[in-house]
Amino acid sequence: MLKRSLAVLGAVVMAALFAVAPASAQRTKLTLYTALENDQLGPFKQAIEAAVPEVEVVWVRDSTGVITARFLAEKGNPRADVILGLAVTSLIAFEKMGLMETYEPKGADRLKAEYRDGRPPYTWTGMDAYLSVVCFNTAEGGKANVKAPVSWKDLTNPAFKGKLVMPHPASSGTGYLTVAAWIQIMGEAEAWKFMDALHENIAVYTHSGSAPCVQAAKGERMAGIGFDMRGAREKTQGAPIDIILPKEGAGWDMEATGIVKGTKNLALAKKVADWGATKGASELYSKYYALVADPNVHNTPPNYPANAEKAMVKNDFAWMAENRDRILTEWSKRYESKAAPKN
Numbered sequence: 001m002l003k004r005s006l007a008v009l010g011a012v013v014m015a016a017l018f019a020v021a022p023a024s025a026q027r028t029k030l031t032l033y034t035a036l037e038n039d040q041l042g043p044f045k046q047a048i049e050a051a052v053p054e055v056e057v058v059w060v061r062d063s064t065g066v067i068t069a070r071f072l073a074e075k076g077n078p079r080a081d082v083i084l085g086l087a088v089t090s091l092i093a094f095e096k097m098g099l100m101e102t103y104e105p106k107g108a109d110r111l112k113a114e115y116r117d118g119r120p121p122y123t124w125t126g127m128d129a130y131l132s133v134v135c136f137n138t139a140e141g142g143k144a145n146v147k148a149p150v151s152w153k154d155l156t157n158p159a160f161k162g163k164l165v166m167p168h169p170a171s172s173g174t175g176y177l178t179v180a181a182w183i184q185i186m187g188e189a190e191a192w193k194f195m196d197a198l199h200e201n202i203a204v205y206t207h208s209g210s211a212p213c214v215q216a217a218k219g220e221r222m223a224g225i226g227f228d229m230r231g232a233r234e235k236t237q238g239a240p241i242d243i244i245l246p247k248e249g250a251g252w253d254m255e256a257t258g259i260v261k262g263t264k265n266l267a268l269a270k271k272v273a274d275w276g277a278t279k280g281a282s283e284l285y286s287k288y289y290a291l292v293a294d295p296n297v298h299n300t301p302p303n304y305p306a307n308a309e310k311a312m313v314k315n316d317f318a319w320m321a322e323n324r325d326r327i328l329t330e331w332s333k334r335y336e337s338k339a340a341p342k343n
Helices: 002-025 038-051 064-073 088-096 138-144 152-156 173-186 188-201 211-218 228-236 266-276 279-285 317-322 324-338
Strands: 028-034 055-061 082-087 125-137 164-167 202-206 223-227 241-244 252-259
Touching: 028 064, 028 266, 038 055, 038 082, 038 266, 038 279, 055 064, 055 266, 064 082, 064 088, 064 173, 082 088, 082 173, 082 266, 088 173, 088 252, 088 317, 125 138, 125 173, 125 211, 125 228, 125 266, 125 279, 152 188, 164 173, 164 188, 164 211, 173 188, 173 223, 173 252, 173 317, 173 324, 188 202, 188 324, 202 211, 202 324, 211 223, 211 228, 211 241, 223 228, 228 241, 252 266, 266 279, 317 324
Parallel strands: 028 055, 028 082, 164 202, 164 223
Antiparallel strands: 082 252, 125 223, 125 241, 125 252
8 A cells, every 4th residue: 555655746747847847847048237236136937937948047136337348348259148127228229330230129108208219220129227326414414514516517616525436337237327427418528518517526446337326325434426326226225316407408218128139039139129018027127117108107216306207418429329438438537546556
């Protein structure tokens, strides 16, 4: 009797294994290059694999500048199948080099116009947008009798000397969108003059777009030039900070998705791109960003700055992509001395 029970049990286990094995064997590893935050990788992987069960997502994740540099270094032999969650300015640069597949995802025509590639060939689709803000520690400002800034140029006030931090534009997408916005707002000559004065007050240029608002929130710096969502999160957690949209306007960029040209998994990559244009995908994006592609998805987080979309400067993404190397070279020549050490 015992032998028969064990035999039946063994048969059930083997049947279950055989039932699972084919499903597992059919999954194809898809390599996605991304600058998503680490805490987003799990939820995004789960959502993509649920929508495209034939796929096993393999992330390669780093900051915007590092992922961009890595992808370009591999352009002779691309290792990614899909770019998902990287600054659109990087994807536009890749497109100009012929590194992106032409593909418009199903349903992309329902998305906000600014989140769709408006110049043929169609290679990228926007996911979410983020913009630059000033996180000002009101407690530290009060101690030093310093008023909250209302304009970018207020940050050149000598009272901020050594008490201001911003992201390194070669490492951080937030850093580059901020510098690019200053040039577009002020004009090239005036912007570099402004950045020279700003540099006098900078304590350090971080390699993370999140770090400046975090440091300001902790009182380590009086103010940090960072991005909207991190500022809102820190304030919601109780930090004594004001999140300021300077009166000249805020620089912004968006995360986008595109398919790498030459991928051996094109059909599956298209399915992932299709998922990225769905309302469900925008609902996931909205857990991390207030501004997303689908016009029917709204989720304003606590303490998010009012009128953020109205504050966004008129951005020329093509110009940002075309001039990125030139701007970063000039920026590094002038200001690299205060860059944080790289890990």
